[in-house]
Amino acid sequence: MSAIVDGVWEQHAGIAKSGRKIAVTVAQGDGIGPEIMRATLRVLEAAGAPLAYEEIEMGESVYKRGLTAGIPESAWESIDRTRVLLKAPITTPQGGGYKSLNVTLRKTLGLYANVRPAVSYAPFVRTHHPKMDVVIVRENEEDLYGGIEHQQTDEVVQCLKLVSRPGCERVIRYAFEYARQNQRRKVTCMTKDNIMKKTDGLFHRIFDEIGSEYPEIEKDHLIIDIGAARMADSPEIFDVVVTLNLYGDILSDIAAQVAGSVGIAPSANIGDRAAMFEAIHGSAPQIAGLGIANPSGLLLSAVMMLVHVGENRIAEQIHNAWLRTIEDGIHTADLYDAQLSRTKVGTEEFASAVIERLGAEPVQFKPVRYEQQAQLRKPGMGTVASRGTTEAAKTLVGVDVFVDWKKGGADGLAAELLQCATDALPLTMITNRGVKVWPKGHAETYCTDHWRCRFQTKENSEVNPRRVLELLERVDASGVGFIKIENLYLFDGAPGFSLGQGQ
Numbered sequence: 135m136s137a138i139v140d141g142v143w144e145q146h147a148g149i150a151k152s153g154r155k156i157a158v159t160v161a162q163g164d165g166i167g168p169e170i171m172r173a174t175l176r177v178l179e180a181a182g183a184p185l186a187y188e189e190i191e192m193g194e195s196v197y198k199r200g201l202t203a204g205i206p207e208s209a210w211e212s213i214d215r216t217r218v219l220l221k222a223p224i225t226t227p228q229g230g231g232y233k234s235l236n237v238t239l240r241k242t243l244g245l246y247a248n249v250r251p252a253v254s255y256a257p258f259v260r261t262h263h264p265k266m267d268v269v270i271v272r273e274n275e276e277d278l279y280g281g282i283e284h285q286q287t288d289e290v291v292q293c294l295k296l297v298s299r300p301g302c303e304r305v306i307r308y309a310f311e312y313a314r315q316n317q318r319r320k321v322t323c324m325t326k327d328n329i330m331k332k333t334d335g336l337f338h339r340i341f342d343e344i345g346s347e348y349p350e351i352e353k354d355h356l357i358i359d360i361g362a363a364r365m366a367d368s369p370e371i372f373d374v375v376v377t378l379n380l381y382g383d384i385l386s387d388i389a390a391q392v393a394g395s396v397g398i399a400p401s402a403n404i405g406d407r408a409a410m411f412e413a414i415h416g417s418a419p420q421i422a423g424l425g426i427a428n429p430s431g432l433l434l435s436a437v438m439m440l441v442h443v444g445e446n447r448i449a450e451q452i453h454n455a456w457l458r459t460i461e462d463g464i465h466t467a468d469l470y471d472a473q474l475s476r477t478k479v480g481t482e483e484f485a486s487a488v489i490e491r492l493g494a495e496p497v498q499f500k501p502v503r504y505e506q507q508a509q510l511r512k513p514g515m516g517t518v519a520s521r522g523t524t525e526a527a528k529t530l531v532g533v534d535v536f537v538d539w540k541k542g543g544a545d546g547l548a549a550e551l552l553q554c555a556t557d558a559l560p561l562t563m564i565t566n567r568g569v570k571v572w573p574k575g576h577a578e579t580y581c582t583d584h585w586r587c588r589f590q591t592k593e594n595s596e597v598n599p600r601r602v603l604e605l606l607e608r609v610d611a612s613g614v615g616f617i618k619i620e621n622l623y624l625f626d627g628a629p630g631f632s633l634g635q636g637q
C-alpha cells in the first residue's frame with residue numbers, strides 16, 4: 135500500500151478525488167489490524183473500487199515514540215485532505231498518560247454520529263435472535279467522553295457529563311433522517327432521564343421535538359436499563375435506536391454480540407466534514423499474526439464507506455458476495471460451528487472466498503440493494519443547531535459551594551458555614567454525594583469528605599455576582615475553604631439545577 139494519489143484534486147460532496155479515483159486515508163492499526171486490512175483492501179481492489187489509498191501511521195508505534203495522542207501531524211493532514219478514513223483497530227497502551235485515539239479522532243473531526251448496524255445471519259451464524267436487524271446511532275462527541283475528570287478530595291473524584299442542545303439535535307436529526315432515507319419504520323430513544331433530568335432529560339426532550347417533524351416514523355422512549363435488557367432478550371423489536379455516548383457504546387456491543395459475533399459488526403462515524411469507518415471490535419492481540427482473524431467487521435465497514443463516497447454499486451456487489459460466502463458455510467474460526475459451517479478458513483482464504491463470489495448473490499439471505507439506498511451523509515442529515523438555541527433570561531439565584539471537610543459530620547460543617555452565610559445568600563442545604571444531610575439528615579447516610587453546600591436567595595430573587603464573591607471570601611477566611619463552585623441560575627424562570635435527593 136502506498137500513497138498513490140496524483141493528478142488534480144477536486145472536491146466532490148466533501149470527498150477528495152484525484153482523477154477518477156477517490157482518495158481515502160487508511161490506517162492499518164495494531165494487533166490483527168494489518169491482517170484484516172490487507173484482506174479488506176484485496177476485496178476492494180478485486181471489486182474494482184476506484185479508490186486511491188494514503189496510508190498513515192497511528193496507534194501503538196506512535197504512542198511508543200512518545201506522542202501521547204497516538205497520531206502524528208502528517209496523519210491529520212491526510213485526513214483533512216481526503217475526509218475519509220478507513221481504520222483498523224488500534225491498541226491503547228495500558229496505564230496513565232495516553233489519550234484514547236478513537237475519542238480524539240471522533241471529537242477532533244466532529245464525527246457526531248456513530249452508526250452501528252447489528253444484523254443476525256441465522257441460520258449460518260449461531261444466534262438466539264434470527265430476526266435481528268438493528269441500527270444503533272450513538273452520540274459520539276459528548277456525555278462522559280469529554281474526559282474532563284478531577285480529583286477533588288482525598289476520597290472523591292469526578293467526571294463531568296456534558297450534553298449540549300446542538301450535540302443532541304445533530305445526532306437525533308441524523309437518526310431520523312437515516313430512518314427516513316433507509317425506509318426504517320421506528321426510532322427508539324434510550325436515556326436515563328428518570329435520574330439525570332437535566333442531561334438525559336435534554337436528550338429526551340429534543341428527541342420529542344425533532345421526532346414531531348417525522349410523523350411517518352414510529353417513536354418511543356425507553357429507560358436505558360430496560361432498553362439494554364430488551365436488546366439482549368428481544369432485539370427484533372428494535373429498528374433504529376438513538377442514544378447518548380456511553381449507553382450507545384455499551385448497547386452496540388450487546389447488540390453485536392447477540393446478533394452473533396463482535397467480529398462481524400461494522401461502524402461508521404459520520405460528521406459534516408469527514409467520516410471514519412472501522413470494525414467495532416478491538417485489536418485482538420491474542421490472535422494477532424496467526425492469520426485467523428475475521429476481516430468481516432472491517433470489510434463491512436468498507437462497504438459503508440463505499441456507500442458514503444457514492445460507490446453504491448460496488449458496495450452492493452461486495453456485500454452480496456460476503457453474504458453468499460457466509461451462507462456457503464465458509465467461516466473464520468470465531469464463527470465456525472461444526473453444525474452450521476462447511477469450511478473453516480483463515481483471514482486470507484476468507485477474503486479469497488469473497489472475491490470468488492463477486493458478482494454472485496446470496497440465495498438464502500435477501501440480497502442487499504444499495505443502488506436504492508441513500509448515502510450515509512446527505513445534506514441536512516444532522517445540521518448543527520438546526521433549531522437554533524434561543525437565549526433565555528438567565529437569573530443568578532445562588533451558588534453551590536463544594537468543600538473538602540474532614541472534621542466531622544454535616545452539623546459541624548453547617549455550624550461553620552452558617553457563620554459565613556450572608557443575608558443575601560443564606561445556607562439552605564448541604565448534601566453528600568447528592569443526598570441531603572442538612573438540615574434534618576439521617577444518621578444512616580454514609581458521608582465522604584466531599585460536600586455540596588447550597589446558598590440560595592429567598593424565593594429565588596436575583597443576586598449580584600459580587601455577593602457570591604463575598605461569600606466565597608468568607609468561606610475561605612473561615613478555614614473551611616472551597617474546591618469548586620456551581621452558580622445556580624433560573625432560565626426563563628425555571629431552575630437550571632437539580633434538587634438534593636431528599637430535599
Ligand code: NAD
Pocket residue numbers: 166170222223224225226227236396397412413414415416417418419420421426427428429430431468
Ligand atoms: P477485542 O475486540 O480486541 O477482543 C475481544 C474478543 O473478541 C477476543 O477474544 C478476540 O480474540 C475476539 N475478536 C475480536 N475481533 C475479532 C476478529 N476480527 N476475529 C476473530 N476474533 C476477534 O477487545 P479487547 O480484548 O477488549 O481489546 C484489545 C485491544 O483493542 C485493547 O488495547 C483495546 O483498547 C483495543 N480496542 C480498540 C478498538 C478500536 O481501535 N476501535 C476498539 C475496542 C478495543
